[in-house]
Amino acid sequence: MFSLEVCETLKGELHELLNKDCNLGSDDNKFLNYVAILDNPKTSSGLAKSWKEEGNSLFSHGDIDDALEYYGFAGVMLSLIVLEEEGAASFCELAFYILLNLAACFLKKNEFDQVGLLCYVVLTFDPCNVKALFRRAKASVGIRRCDLAYWDLLPASKIDPSNKEIAKKLNEV
Known part of the structure; x- marks a missing residue:
């Protein structure tokens, strides 16, 4: 891989x-x-x-x-x-x-800045890593940047459409 x-x-x-x-x-x-x-x-x-x-x-x-x-x-x-x-x-x-x-x-x-940095590194090598997208989205919500959270949650929901946590967070955002 x-x-x-x-x-x-x-x-x-x-x-x-x-x-x-x-x-x-x-x-x-x-x-x-x-x-x-x-x-x-x-x-x-x-x-x-x-x-x-x-x-x-x-x-x-x-x-x-x-x-x-x-x-x-x-x-x-x-x-x-x-x-x-x-x-x-x-x-x-x-x-x-x-x-x-x-x-x-x-x-x-x-x-939240640390979360974003760590997830960014993971996503640099594995852009479809759902956990990294979701955790970075949660950090974005934590800094009140729902726009950034949306752009991480949208692909995460397409990669893992059955994930209820992602769907719920996406609806919140």
């Missing part, structure tokens, strides 16, 4: 997005860099997956700040691993999940 070149570009976006103004301490950075240079990139991506799953658990229990931290660690880890052709598609899929989960956290915190 995604070439190694596209995944490398996504990795660069992920690195820029999550490492800029990152609140990681020096010990955190040392650990992440150590894990990133392991001989087996599957080990690093496995660690990123486990951090994503821990973030999911925290999010489902309402612990948004800690979920953000775990998703952030997972994303930073992904941005540091060495990509191989065989793992390119799974890398992109995991990166999208992490970015969209971060966006869900920022929606809960009403940090």
Whole structure:
């Protein structure tokens, strides 16, 4: 689905997005860099997956700040691993999940600019990603830009016409 070149570009976006103004301490950075240079990139991506799953658990229990931290660690880890052709598609899929989960956290915190930025990155690589369109639309509603929300909800409703949440939000907008 995604070439190694596209995944490398996504990795660069992920690195820029999550490492800029990152609140990681020096010990955190040392650990992440150590894990990133392991001989087996599957080990690093496995660690990123486990951090994503821990973030999911925290999010489902309402612990948004800690979920953000775990998703952030997972994303930073992904941005540091060495990509191989065989793992390119799974890398992109995991990166999208992490970015969209971060966006869900920022929606809960009403940090709508962050949501828009994260969803923009996902949509740059996957323009038909319904979750990214829907979350960015919700962020647009949050900043009272229903016109922008409409332009995300319209294609989302065409991609997933049975999605009742999208239809409801589209009617509201």
